[in-house]
Amino acid sequence: MAESRLVRPLRWWTPQAMAGLSRRLEAAWATWCGGWGFERRPVVCANSSEASEAYATVRRWQRVGILGGDGIWIGSPHAEPAHWLQQGLFAAGPTRQPSPVASRVVLEAWQDLQHEIACAIAPETDATARSSEPPPSGLPAGHRLSWSGAVGAQLSVANGLLGALVVHIGPSAAAAHCVVARGTASATQARSPLASVADALGHRRVSLDVHLGEAEIELGMLQSLRIGDVVVLDHALHQPATVQWTTASEPGGRSVLFEGHLGRLGPCKAIETAPRRIAATLNH
Amino acid sequence: MVGASPSAHIIELGELDKVPHKDAPPLLTEAAVNPLHLIKAKLEVRVGEISLTVGELMAAREHEVFPLKRRIDEPVDLLLEGRVVARGELVAMDDMFAVRITELPMPLKA
Numbered sequence: 114m115a116e117s118r119l120v121r122p123l124r125w126w127t128p129q130a131m132a133g134l135s136r137r138l139e140a141a142w143a144t145w146c147g148g149w150g151f152e153r154r155p156v157v158c159a160n161s162s163e164a165s166e167a168y169a170t171v172r173r174w175q176r177v178g179i180l181g182g183d184g185i186w187i188g189s190p191h192a193e194p195a196h197w198l199q200q201g202l203f204a205a206g207p208t209r210q211p212s213p214v215a216s217r218v219v220l221e222a223w224q225d226l227q228h229e230i231a232c233a234i235a236p237e238t239d240a241t242a243r244s245s246e247p248p249p250s251g252l253p254a255g256h257r258l259s260w261s262g263a264v265g266a267q268l269s270v271a272n273g274l275l276g277a278l279v280v281h282i283g284p285s286a287a288a289a290h291c292v293v294a295r296g297t298a299s300a301t302q303a304r305s306p307l308a309s310v311a312d313a314l315g316h317r318r319v320s321l322d323v324h325l326g327e328a329e330i331e332l333g334m335l336q337s338l339r340i341g342d343v344v345v346l347d348h349a350l351h352q353p354a355t356v357q358w359t360t361a362s363e364p365g366g367r368s369v370l371f372e373g374h375l376g377r378l379g380p381c382k383a384i385e386t387a388p389r390r391i392a393a394t395l396n397h
Numbered sequence: 398m399v400g401a402s403p404s405a406h407i408i409e410l411g412e413l414d415k416v417p418h419k420d421a422p423p424l425l426t427e428a429a430v431n432p433l434h435l436i437k438a439k440l441e442v443r444v445g446e447i448s449l450t451v452g453e454l455m456a457a458r459e460h461e462v463f464p465l466k467r468r469i470d471e472p473v474d475l476l477l478e479g480r481v482v483a484r485g486e487l488v489a490m491d492d493m494f495a496v497r498i499t500e501l502p503m504p505l506k507a
Contacts, residue, residue, distance in 0.1 A: 318451075319450070322443050326442070331434060331436065335440070345495045346496065348494045386463070
């Protein structure tokens with residue numbers, strides 16, 4: 114049993130399940146692109162583990178919102194996210210120092226994009242919560258694993274020289290927008306009824322051994338045993354025999370299920386269960 | 398320590414008789430010759446087996462009688478490390494259970 118490890122739910126979204134999330138991002142992207150004069154391309158949403166190529170282009174992540182305890186990040190192909198806009202708005206490379214006015218415009222455009230994305234996915238992001246601690250610059254561990262439930266969306270523009278931005282939506286935040294079709298009532302009714310463990314295993318046949326005590330003997334004496342020799346056991350006549358279950362998982366490991374007194378039943382030996390029951394495991 | 402000491406003296410070795418005494422006991426016992434013989438082993442005794450279902454086992458009560466898959470006249474097994482190395486008849490010696498060996502299916506002495 115994996116008790117000490119972190120247990121996480123398995124989440125994976127179909128395109129249909131991500132449709133709502135995709136529409137929200139599409140609308141936000143369209144608004145922003147329209148406002149800042151970019152010709153947009155359709156937003157492409159995918160489970161984060163299936164968007165490795167897009168994630169590989171990201172050089173820096175910036176968190177823009179929180180929803181359901183999970184964050185929403187924008188990833189830029191530049192070490193400084195504003196450079197992406199600098200290049201797109203003013204066709205200026207990252208090495209060129211922009212004018213103060215251009216810097217101001219770039220900053221506003223970048224903040225506007227963050228605002229649009231946050232409003233589209235996490236409109237109720239608590240501003241104080243966001244500012245109470247520095248937002249993490251990297252994605253949390255596990256968000257890129259298969260079945261994590263995190264979603265990555267590529268935001269790109271027609272200008273092929275600009276790399277795509279990537280919006281990463283954490284598992285819980287994505288779950289708030291991804292709708293999974295539930296089974297119908299008839300499907301639920303068609304499930305098999307649950308059976309108790311006793312019912313499920315009740316018919317399995319098991320073999321138990323009836324043991325008496327042991328005799329400790331030196332190897333030399335054992336090797337010289339002859340027919341007719343008598344080996345005395347460390348088991349008094351009044352003591353009950355033990356009925357044991359051999360456990361396959363541990364060599365030599367046996368569980369004493371119960372005790373009983375030997376007797377006969379018709380032509381066979383038999384055992385009558387004794388009142389005191391033992392449930393200890395012997396490991397000889 | 399190296400050097401002369403006033404207490405050191407030469408040892409005179411006595412003459413030994415090469416012929417041993419006829420009644421002297423043997424110096425080494427068999428166990429001393431083969432120390433493996435001193436290894437202790439535990440023989441277990443299996444009276445028989447019960448075959449039943451899990452349902453029967455879970456429903457078992459006190460004083461319930463289960464037949465063994467072994468007839469009254471069949472011997473019990475002597476097991477060494479889980480393997481049957483001998484069989485015998487279940488007997489009593491004083492107030493203890495004991496087994497009188499009736500079968501040695503495997504040569505115990507290699």
